[in-house]
Amino acid sequence: MPDPETTGQRQTGPRRLPPWLAPAVAPLPLAPLQPMLALLLARIGQAHPDLYGRLGEHAQKRFGIDPTDLPFAFVLEPKPQRPRARAVRALPGDLDACIRGPLSGLIGMAEGTLDGDALFFSRVLWVEGDVAAVLALRNAIDDARIDFGALLLGGLGPMGERAAAALRERMQPRTAPAGDRPWN
Amino acid sequence: MELICPAGTPASLEAAVEAGADAIYCGFRDETNARNFPGLNFSRDEMRRGIALAHRHGVKVLVAINTFARAGNLALWQAAIDDAVASGADALILADLATLDYAARRHPAQRLHVSVQAGAANPDAIRFYAEAFGAQRVVLPRVLNVMEIASIVRESACETEVFIFGGLCVMEEGRCSLSSYATGQSPNMHGVCSPASHVAYGERDGRIVSTLGGFTINSFGKDEPAGYPTLCKGRFSTPKGAGYTFEEPLSLDAAVMLPALRKAGVTALKIEGRQRGRAYIAQVVRSYRQILAALDDGRETAPAGLAAMAEGQASTVGAYRKGWR
Incomplete structure (x- = not known):
C-alpha cells in the first residue's frame, strides 16, 4: 500500500458563507443587484468575446445558478447579442439547466481557481437538466479567465484593485495537510 | 523523463506552460480527438496561437487526432492532420491505421506518436507501428505493470509514454463499446x-x-x-x-511508481484530463513537477496529495502494481 504521506497541501473545498448571512439578507430587495449583474455581463462580453463562440448552440439556453448559501439565485441567458442575468427568489421550473453549490465554489469554478469536476466528485456542486449545456458553460467560462473582483471593482482605480485583491483572498479555497485515500 | 500535460482550452494550455509542462497535448474542436466535449478544445486559430505560445516558452505541443475515422469519410481526419502540421505541432498522436498511413505518407518529416487508443501493448504491435509508419513513440495502455513496461522498452526501438495521473476506466482503450x-x-x-x-x-x-x-x-x-x-x-x-461491477470510481496517482518507471526506461510521463479545468491543470502539473525534481535530487517520491482532484476522491497505482489481481 502506498505511503499515505503526501507532498504539499490539498484543497478541502470552497469556503462557505457564514450561516447567519442568508437570513440576514433574505428580507433585502433584489432590485439593486440588477445594475451590478448588467454591468458584469457587459464587461464580460467586452473582455471575453470568445466565450460565446465556445458556448456554441448552448448560448441560447437558460441557466439557473443557485448559490446554496444565499437566499436567492440567478437566471443566466448568455445570448451573444443580448446576454441577460437576473436575481430571483426561486428558480423557475422551465430552465434548461441548473448548477447548485456554495457561492465561493461557484465563483471559484468561474474564476478557474477551483476545478468543476473536483467539486462535482466531492458533492460540493451539483447539476440538473441539460448536462451538455452546463459543461459548455463551465468550459467556456474556465477558458475566459474571468476575474469578478476586477470586473466589478477594477473601474474604481487603486482602491478598487485593492478591494478586488482582498475579495480574491477571501474566496480562496481552504487548504489542509494533504492525505490521500489510496485504494490499493 | 518528460512531463506531458493536458489542455482542453487555450487558458489551460497557458496554465500548463506556467506550471512547468515539458509538452502539452490537445486537440481540435471536433470528433477527431478523444475528448470531444461541449465547450472544449481548440479552433484552428487557437491551435496555431497556442503552439506559438508554447514554443516561445520552450514547451512542445502534441496534437491528438486519436479517434478512428468513419468509414467513407476520412477527410475530416486528414484535414486535422494537415492543419496540425501546418500549425507547427511537434508531434501528432494517432490511433487509426488510416490516419497513421496518411500522416506518414503526406508528412514524412512529422513526428508521430501512437495513441493509447491504439492499444499497442506488446513489442510486436509497437514494432509494426514503428516500421510501417515511422512512429517514434507509443503511449502504453494502462494495463501493464512495471516489469511488463520494462520488457517492452528493452524490446522496442520506440520511445514509451505512460500515464501517471488522472481518470481510469476499464482500459479496453480503443475497443470499449x-x-x-x-x-x-x-x-x-x-x-x-x-x-x-x-x-x-x-x-x-x-x-x-x-x-x-x-x-x-x-x-x-x-x-x-x-x-x-x-x-x-x-x-x-x-x-x-x-x-x-466493472470498476470503482477513482483516479490513477502513480507518483510512488516514478522511480521504478524511470528505471524501466520510460521516456515520458502523461497526465490525463483534457476535460478538466485550469485549476486541475495548474495543481496537478505543479505537483508532479515538484515530484520529478525530488526524484532528480534522489529524494523519495510520494502520492501527489491530489485526492481532492480525484474521481471518487480516491487514488490507485492501477496496474503498475498488480497486487490486487
Missing part, C-alpha cells in the same frame, strides 16, 4: 465517452440518481463521493451482489 451500447456514441468513433447530452441527474428517495441514455447507472447518498457518469463506473445489481 460500453458507451456505444448506452448512447450510440463512443470515445473511439465520436471522441466522447458517455456524452453529456445523454446524461441526466435526478433525485429519488433522498439519493442523487444518475442515468446514461435512459439507463440508471448509479445513485449517491448525501456526501458520498461521486464519479463520472460512465457505465464502467456504474453500480449494478447482479446475481452475485450489488455494487461497482
Whole structure:
C-alpha cells in the first residue's frame, strides 16, 4: 500500500458563507443587484468575446445558478447579442439547466481557481437538466479567465484593485495537510 | 523523463506552460480527438496561437487526432492532420491505421506518436507501428505493470509514454463499446465517452440518481463521493451482489511508481484530463513537477496529495502494481 504521506497541501473545498448571512439578507430587495449583474455581463462580453463562440448552440439556453448559501439565485441567458442575468427568489421550473453549490465554489469554478469536476466528485456542486449545456458553460467560462473582483471593482482605480485583491483572498479555497485515500 | 500535460482550452494550455509542462497535448474542436466535449478544445486559430505560445516558452505541443475515422469519410481526419502540421505541432498522436498511413505518407518529416487508443501493448504491435509508419513513440495502455513496461522498452526501438495521473476506466482503450451500447456514441468513433447530452441527474428517495441514455447507472447518498457518469463506473445489481461491477470510481496517482518507471526506461510521463479545468491543470502539473525534481535530487517520491482532484476522491497505482489481481 502506498505511503499515505503526501507532498504539499490539498484543497478541502470552497469556503462557505457564514450561516447567519442568508437570513440576514433574505428580507433585502433584489432590485439593486440588477445594475451590478448588467454591468458584469457587459464587461464580460467586452473582455471575453470568445466565450460565446465556445458556448456554441448552448448560448441560447437558460441557466439557473443557485448559490446554496444565499437566499436567492440567478437566471443566466448568455445570448451573444443580448446576454441577460437576473436575481430571483426561486428558480423557475422551465430552465434548461441548473448548477447548485456554495457561492465561493461557484465563483471559484468561474474564476478557474477551483476545478468543476473536483467539486462535482466531492458533492460540493451539483447539476440538473441539460448536462451538455452546463459543461459548455463551465468550459467556456474556465477558458475566459474571468476575474469578478476586477470586473466589478477594477473601474474604481487603486482602491478598487485593492478591494478586488482582498475579495480574491477571501474566496480562496481552504487548504489542509494533504492525505490521500489510496485504494490499493 | 518528460512531463506531458493536458489542455482542453487555450487558458489551460497557458496554465500548463506556467506550471512547468515539458509538452502539452490537445486537440481540435471536433470528433477527431478523444475528448470531444461541449465547450472544449481548440479552433484552428487557437491551435496555431497556442503552439506559438508554447514554443516561445520552450514547451512542445502534441496534437491528438486519436479517434478512428468513419468509414467513407476520412477527410475530416486528414484535414486535422494537415492543419496540425501546418500549425507547427511537434508531434501528432494517432490511433487509426488510416490516419497513421496518411500522416506518414503526406508528412514524412512529422513526428508521430501512437495513441493509447491504439492499444499497442506488446513489442510486436509497437514494432509494426514503428516500421510501417515511422512512429517514434507509443503511449502504453494502462494495463501493464512495471516489469511488463520494462520488457517492452528493452524490446522496442520506440520511445514509451505512460500515464501517471488522472481518470481510469476499464482500459479496453480503443475497443470499449460500453458507451456505444448506452448512447450510440463512443470515445473511439465520436471522441466522447458517455456524452453529456445523454446524461441526466435526478433525485429519488433522498439519493442523487444518475442515468446514461435512459439507463440508471448509479445513485449517491448525501456526501458520498461521486464519479463520472460512465457505465464502467456504474453500480449494478447482479446475481452475485450489488455494487461497482466493472470498476470503482477513482483516479490513477502513480507518483510512488516514478522511480521504478524511470528505471524501466520510460521516456515520458502523461497526465490525463483534457476535460478538466485550469485549476486541475495548474495543481496537478505543479505537483508532479515538484515530484520529478525530488526524484532528480534522489529524494523519495510520494502520492501527489491530489485526492481532492480525484474521481471518487480516491487514488490507485492501477496496474503498475498488480497486487490486487
